[in-house]
Amino acid sequence: MTEFRPGGFQMIPPVIKNLIIVNVLVFIAQQVFANNPYLNVDNTFALHDLHSVYFRPYQLVTHMFMHGGWDHLFFNMFALWMFGSILENVWGGKRFLTYYMICGLGAAVLYLGVLYYENAQLLHAFSILSPDQQQQIADGVNARVNEATLGASGAIFGCLAAFGYLFPNSLIYLYFFVPIKAKWFVLLYAGMEFYLGVRNSAGDNVAHWAHLGGALVGIILVIYWNRNNRRNFY
Numbered sequence: 001m002t003e004f005r006p007g008g009f010q011m012i013p014p015v016i017k018n019l020i021i022v023n024v025l026v027f028i029a030q031q032v033f034a035n036n037p038y039l040n041v042d043n044t045f046a047l048h049d050l051h052s053v054y055f056r057p058y059q060l061v062t063h064m065f066m067h068g069g070w071d072h073l074f075f076n077m078f079a080l081w082m083f084g085s086i087l088e089n090v091w092g093g094k095r096f097l098t099y100y101m102i103c104g105l106g107a108a109v110l111y112l113g114v115l116y117y118e119n120a121q122l123l124h125a126f127s128i129l130s131p132d133q134q135q136q137i138a139d140g141v142n143a144r145v146n147e148a149t150l151g152a153s154g155a156i157f158g159c160l161a162a163f164g165y166l167f168p169n170s171l172i173y174l175y176f177f178v179p180i181k182a183k184w185f186v187l188l189y190a191g192m193e194f195y196l197g198v199r200n201s202a203g204d205n206v207a208h209w210a211h212l213g214g215a216l217v218g219i220i221l222v223i224y225w226n227r228n229n230r231r232n233f234y
Contacts, residue, residue, distance in 0.1 A: 111210035
């Protein structure tokens with residue numbers, strides 16, 4: 001069994017280092033402006049449904065550098081370092097950054113498509129209610145349509161998909177003790193995200209379809225890049 005060991009590679013290559021720095025600085029800015037009466041950071045820079053009055057095209061990029069809490073930031077940056085560092089060492093900084101941004105954009109586009117479909121149904125059901133009924137649930141409908149989505153998870157799931165494709169037999173240690181091959185880890189994780197996305201449980205505020213979108217775009221892109229080098233697996 002082959003296990004990838006990045007001997008001699010940079011532990012924190014430059015693009016990964018700068019992405020982590022930018023994400024941390026943006027999160028600090030989120031905290032600083034959290035109660036600013038003139039600038040609602042989430043409404044302005046987080047990703048919103050196309051039906052929302054807050055939607056702006058630039059949010060497809062800006063939402064990737066925002067996070068909902070220190071734990072959200074930490075686990076995303078840890079996963080970015082864990083999987084992204086190897087990819088950047090193999091591909092180089094320019095290709096990795098291109099890949100990262102494309103995965104993040106792909107995740108946002110797929111998620112917007114799912115949101116548009118779900119909220120279009122919600123708004124249609126709302127429109128055929130009587131004015132009194134609309135008044136009773138208007139706040140809930142507006143909250144749903146104007147809900148903010150933020151985080152680098154879509155792009156990071158793209159990194160995970162690429163790692164599983166390029167290094168399928170590498171071992172990942174769940175909870176630092178349980179070994180599992182990367183290919184099975186990626187497939188199980190993707191399957192779980194698909195199940196949770198379809199289930200769409202009340203109170204689940206995780207953007208499962210964004211995760212799947214990043215992984216899907218990532219695997220398509222890495223297969224395309226690797227089409228003439230089919231033996232390049234570790």
